[in-house]
Amino acid sequence: MDGRAERLRQARIDRGFETAAAAADAHGWSRNTFASNENGNAPFSYRRAKEYAAAFGVSAEWLYDAAGAMAPTTPVGFVPVIGQVGANPDGTVLYALGQDPAELTPVPPGGTDRARALKVVGHSMRGLADDGALIYFEDQRTAPTPDMLGQVVIVETDTDEVLVKRLLRGSRAGVYDLESVAGPMRRDARLRWAAHITAIIPPFQARRIIRGAA
Numbered sequence: 139m140d141g142r143a144e145r146l147r148q149a150r151i152d153r154g155f156e157t158a159a160a161a162a163d164a165h166g167w168s169r170n171t172f173a174s175n176e177n178g179n180a181p182f183s184y185r186r187a188k189e190y191a192a193a194f195g196v197s198a199e200w201l202y203d204a205a206g207a208m209a210p211t212t213p214v215g216f217v218p219v220i221g222q223v224g225a226n227p228d229g230t231v232l233y234a235l236g237q238d239p240a241e242l243t244p245v246p247p248g249g250t251d252r253a254r255a256l257k258v259v260g261h262s263m264r265g266l267a268d269d270g271a272l273i274y275f276e277d278q279r280t281a282p283t284p285d286m287l288g289q290v291v292i293v294e295t296d297t298d299e300v301l302v303k304r305l306l307r308g309s310r311a312g313v314y315d316l317e318s319v320a321g322p323m324r325r326d327a328r329l330r331w332a333a334h335i336t337a338i339i340p341p342f343q344a345r346r347i348i349r350g351a352a
Contacts, residue, residue, distance in 0.1 A: 142187075143178035145201050149194040149208075150176065165193050166281040166330060189330075193279040195252065216242040217253045219348065223273065223302050224263040231256060231292070231300040243348050246274045246337035253277070253336065256292075256302070257344070262320045263302070266290060270341030272348070273302070275333040282314065282332040290319065290335060296328040305332060 147158075155161035162172040174180035175190075182190070184202050191198035199205040212218060219241040221231045243255045258271040267273055275292045282293070286305045293316065294300050303316035303324070313326040339347070 141204060142181065142202060143176055145204065146176050146182075146190060149190065149196045149201060152196075153194045161193075165279045189279070192277060212242065212251075215245055216349075217245055217249070217251065217255060217274075219243055219255045219257055219272070221256050221300070222259045223256045224258045224260045224267070224269070231302065241348050241350060243272060243339075243344075246339070249274060249336060250276060257348075258341075264320075266302075266319050267338050268341055270344055272337075272339040272344045273335055274337040274339070275335055278333060279331045280333075282329055286332055286334065291332050292335065293327075293332045294330045296330060302335075 150158065150161045153161070155164065158173045158176050159169050161167075162169045171180065175182040175186070184198070187202040188198040191201045194201075196209050197206055200208045223231045241257075245251070245253050253274050254277045256273045256275075258267045258269055258273065261269055273292075282291075282305060287307060288304065290302065290304045292300065292302055293305065293314075301316060303318060306315040306317055308314045308326045310326070313328055316324040316327050318324075
């Protein structure tokens with residue numbers, strides 16, 4: 139693995155998790171799987187590397203094969219615009235981990251370097267955010283919490299979709315109903331993580347603060 143397991147352990151420690159179990163619990167991963175990935179008994183895929191990299195704030199390419207810098211280089215005080223949302227009625231985010239962002243935006247009030255922004259495209263999210271607005275969230279990759287129920291949040295499903303949805307209880311433990319701002323309800327979805335929306339910047343102000351990553 140050319141040190142892949144060692145890099146995973148380093149990334150976990152640098153992120154402040156004293157044990158592999160603590161990191162796994164915080165992000166909803168299997169303790170056994172994560173421990174095996176970290177101790178080298180079970181090599182992990184690039185797809186899993188992207189998930190771990192996003193959780194620990196490092197580059198997926200560095201984590202997987204030591205390519206490039208350990209962490210993406212973003213100017214101090216800025217965070218990446220990582221995708222678009224609202225271009226279709228089902229609330230799917232056009233979103234790609236591991237790609238360099240084309241645009242940056244200032245850290246929102248109360249935000250951290252883990253803040254990320256989504257740009258609203260189109261009018262399917264009217265009432266929440268208009269075309270050209272920015273939606274911020276903290277990219278912590280943690281399981282849904284009770285205070286998210288009834289709120290519009292950012293989620294990732296176990297089918298690799300990142301969505302902006304209102305989070306509701308599902309028919310049983312471990313699953314959730316996802317209500318669209320405009321569009322059909324999705325029933326009993328399994329989620330990898332969920333994150334509160336921390337700020338919404340209206341289009342006029344968003345145009346003033348977005349800058350090119352270059």
